[in-house]
Amino acid sequence: MSTLLSDAAACDDNAGARARITLPYPRFQRLGPIPWMPWVMDGVDYKLLSVNGRNGGFTCLLKVKPGVAAPIHHHLGAIEVLVMEGDICYDTDDIGRPGDYIFEPAGDIHQPRTANGCVLFCVFDGPIAGLAGDGSIAGIVDYKLMLEMAERDGVAAHVHR
Template sequence: MLNLDRTVRLAINTAAMDWEASPAHGVYRKKLEREGVESGLTTSVVKYDENTAFAPHPHPHGEEIFVLDGVFEDEHGQYPKGSYFRNPPGSSHAPKSPQGCELFVKLNQFQQGDTAQVHIETAKQPWRPGLVDGLSVMPLHSFTTEHTALVRWQPGTHFQPHVHPGGEEIFVLDGVFEDEFGQYPKGTWLRSPPYSKHNPFSEQGCIIFVKTGYMG
C-alpha cells in the first residue's frame, strides 16, 4: 500500500522520481498511490517506449488517463498529447504506443454509477473564462460531486483562498503552480485532503489538471 491515507497532504515532484519497470516489457511507471501490487486503486505516471504494447486487459472498476506526451493507442483509436479519456467499469482494451508516450493514469477510482465513456482532445477544445482575471477553465468530466478540468493560469494570476470539502488533486502539466505552502513545477502531483484550504497563484503561469470532490 502506498499513499492511501487521504487525510495527508502530498506534493510529489514526479520529474525527480526514477522509472520502475512494469510487467510489460518497455512500459515503465512512477507510483503515486497504490493499493495492491498489481491491483486496486492506483495513480501513476506511465511511460511506453516506442513500439511497445501491453497485454489486453479489463478494467472492472474503470480507467482514467491524460496523455502527457506522445501518442497512446488501442483498438478504439489514437490519443495524442493532451487527450483525456475515461474507460468505464467493465471496459477492456489492448493498449500500445508505436511512437512512445507518457501518461497520467488513475485506475479503479470511478464513483458508483459513473459509466460515461469520455474522449476529449483538449488541444481542439475552447477555454472558458475562470472566476478571476487571468484564469481559464476547460471542463472535462463531472459526476455527482466529482469535477475534473484543466485550468490555465496566466502569469501573475492570483485566486482567492478557498476550501475543498471533497478534497483536491492536481497534476501540473506546464509552468509553475504555487500556493502558500510552496512552488510546484511541471510534473508535480498534489493531493489535498477533504476540507483542506489554500490560496493558489502562479507568478510564472501554468496549466494544471484538477480533480475535486471525489474524496469521501
C-alpha cells in the first residue's frame, strides 16, 4: 500500500480528526485557459490568482517580454517570486532562472530586468508603489486595483478572494 493510501487508512481509524476535515476540498485551477492580460507596466502581462484584503496583497503570474526593465518601484509589503521560465536580475552577477526563488522584504526599492523574458509566480504581501523620476509615488498597485483590472478584463471569475 502506498504511503498516501496508508495515511488515508490511518485517518479512517481516527474519526475525531476526520470529522474536522474542511469540505469541500479546494479545487485546482487550470491556468492554461486563462488569457494573459496587459498589466500596469509596458511589456508585462498578468494572470491574477488571488487577492488578500487584509494586507492589500495579491498572488499572480507575470509574463515579462524580452529586454524589459521594470520602472523603479517600492515594495510596501514583502514579495516572494519563483522564476517559472526565462531569466530575471537586479545585478548581472545574480540572475534568476527557472526554479529559482527570491524573497524581497517590505521596503525594498529596485528595478529588475530580463534579457530573454520570463514568467514569474509572485506573492505580494502588500501593495507596490511605482516611483516617478523625482522619487515621488507615481501610482500604487494593490489587491483592489488588481481585482478591478481582472474584472475589467473579464478574467476575475476564478480569483480567490
